[in-house]
Amino acid sequence: MRCMGLIGRVACPHDALAGARLCVEHAKTGGTKLPPPAVKPEDPNQRWRTPPTLGRALITEAALNHDAAADATNHLCPTWWSRERSALDRRWPAKLRIWNNPAFGIAEKFAPLQLQHMADGGVSRMLVLDRGAQWLEDALQQVRWWRFTGRVEYVWPPEVPREKPSGVTFGSVLLHFDRDQPPGFMGWRNPATGAWTRDRRGRSL
Secondary structure, three states: OOOOOEEOOEOOOOOOOOOOOEEHHHHOOOOOEOOOOOOOOOOHHHHOEOOHHHHHHHHHHOOOOEEOOOOOOOOOOOEEOOOOOOHHHOOOOOOOEEEEOOOOOOHHHHHHHHHHHHHOOOEEEEEEEOOOOHHHHHHHOOOEEEEEOOOOOOEOOOOOOOOOOOOOOOOEEEEEEOOOOOOEEEEEEOOOOOOEEOOOOOOEO
């Protein structure tokens, strides 16, 4: 039978669940303190970075000023949200013009926030892998977007050892969230410079 009236963060013999708090009865006689909860290790694939030349070109073009997924070593805007101060834990102020190249595998979590930010009058961009996911297909119906004529060469941080760095095998898409601009496919981009191109073969405008 499970104890009621739990206190503290110590193991209680009346509760079989790991991490249960000590009941009032056993608080008087002591209990074994539990270790702090384990922090999920960072996925190494989340360390890939936006190529600086490409990122700065796309940011400058839209006058963006805040990075939604960065840290002190790789941010491309004057201010940013980090893994510790996550963009996923807040409503984005409309006054911020936001750049977002989210870590591989979690882009889907950002899409609702960027759509809400757009509805609030904000402007943002997302550079994301084109894996044919349903959330991306849904988002493309609501925003302006471009494809790239070749693979974006994401950058592995030089300070992190890695035996055999490997790039992504998917193409990338740039989404532009702005309620004042009608949605739709806008054309092609050079994956190195961000410049618009005439067609998918990369001929310049």
